[in-house]
Amino acid sequence: MHYSFVPHAQSIVAPIKANNGRPSMKRGTLLVGTAIALVLAGCAHPMVWNKYGATQTDYQQDSYVCEKDARQSGYFGTGIAGAINMRDFFKHCMVAHGWTLQS
Structure with missing residues (x-):
């Protein structure tokens, strides 16, 4: 038997604090960052990971x-570069466990 698995996307929710009714740079940065992340996620x-004989x-x-290992291994940096570094660590770990990434 051969199984393929697609991990579910996780969402991150960050609280936005009011700044006495004035627009906040942090809020604007968060909104722009969220918009960029959504566009990139859509693209x-x-x-999809495959491993012969594997179960869910x-x-x-x-x-x-x-x-867990990726999160405990240390600091990957911030922003998109940090996310890419963590994703690469995760990919290498899955390959080490016998999984192949379907292209």
Whole structure:
């Protein structure tokens, strides 16, 4: 049997605090950053991982371990560069667990 799995996207919600009724640079930056992230997410293809003989449980266990290791391994930087570095770490970890990324 051969299974393919597509991880679910996670969303991040950040609170916006009022600035005595005045527009806030942080709020504007957050809105622009969110807009850019949504555009990039819409253009991105989902990662589909394959492993011969694997079950959904196998995928969930391996992806959990890889995400946990990525988060505990250290600081990847900020912004898009940090997200790319963390994604690459996750990919290398999944490959080390026998998974291949479908292109």
